[in-house]
Amino acid sequence: GDSVTQTEGLVTLTEGLPVMLNCTYQTIYSNPFLFWYVHYLNESPRLLLKSSTDNKRTEHQGFHATLHKSSSSFHLQKSSAQLSDSALYYCAHRVSGSFNKLTFGAGTRLAVCP
Amino acid sequence: ETAVFQTPNYHVTQVGNEVSFNCKQTLGHDTMYWYKQDSKKLLKIMFSYNNKQLIVNETVPRRFSPQSSDKAHLNLRIKSVEPEDSAVYLCASSLGVSSAETLYFGSGTRLTVL
Numbered sequence: 348g349d350s351v352t353q354t355e356g357l358v359t360l361t362e363g364l365p366v367m368l369n370c371t372y373q374t375i376y377s378n379p380f381l382f383w384y385v386h387y388l389n390e391s392p393r394l395l396l397k398s399s400t401d402n403k404r405t406e407h408q409g410f411h412a413t414l415h416k417s418s419s420s421f422h423l424q425k426s427s428a429q430l431s432d433s434a435l436y437y438c439a440h441r442v443s444g445s446f447n448k449l450t451f452g453a454g455t456r457l458a459v460c461p
Numbered sequence: 462e463t464a465v466f467q468t469p470n471y472h473v474t475q476v477g478n479e480v481s482f483n484c485k486q487t488l489g490h491d492t493m494y495w496y497k498q499d500s501k502k503l504l505k506i507m508f509s510y511n512n513k514q515l516i517v518n519e520t521v522p523r524r525f526s527p528q529s530s531d532k533a534h535l536n537l538r539i540k541s542v543e544p545e546d547s548a549v550y551l552c553a554s555s556l557g558v559s560s561a562e563t564l565y566f567g568s569g570t571r572l573t574v575l
Binding site: 435437451 | 465501502503504505506509517551561563564565566567568569
């Protein structure tokens with residue numbers, strides 16, 4: 348079945364350093380949609396960015412990701428981490444015709460320190 | 462701005478009791494979901510409704526039963542709770558069931574089973 352694998356556990360960074368959270372997916376379908384959701388403490392999870400276009404960079408709120416179907420990857424990046432980026436990040440995957448059923452990765456907690 | 466409302470925020474109960482959680486969305490969306498976020502922060506879909514019709518029913522114990530009175534409301538009842546039911550239950554909605562749709566989450570109901 349479909350699955351999503353993310354950078355495991357906790358990623359701790361010093362403010363100002365680049366962010367890279369890995370995400371790879373497994374599917375037998377050729378038309379995947381990939382998403383990054385962010386879950387800040389005491390808030391609801393919300394969409395950060397999404398893509399279904401191969402090799403096209405998608406950006407939002409300083410974060411960017413590029414879907415690479417050849418490597419089944421959708422890594423999340425940011426050039427300079429901020430304290431306010433500390434949150435739980437979920438990569439998610441959905442295929443066409445799946446009734447919008449998202450398969451989430453296990454989540455990566457990002458902690459940005461001064 | 463919150464548009465998916467869940468009640469209660471927290472619920473503590475004992476093994477064997479019945480609990481009910483409510484969810485309402487004011488976005489005019491057709492599709493609603495229940496997700497379970499466990500203690501390891503794994504996020505898994507339980508049920509999905511589109512225009513009051515059940516369209517996704519993952520492998521969950523039969524003591525879980527969703528209820529939808531209209532497309533803006535989706536409740537979750539758990540008969541005879543078990544310790545492993547302790548989790549955060551997240552309600553979400555989307556405009557429809559197409560692959561590109563964004564999920565809008567509520568703030569969650571944290572269930573603790575003693």
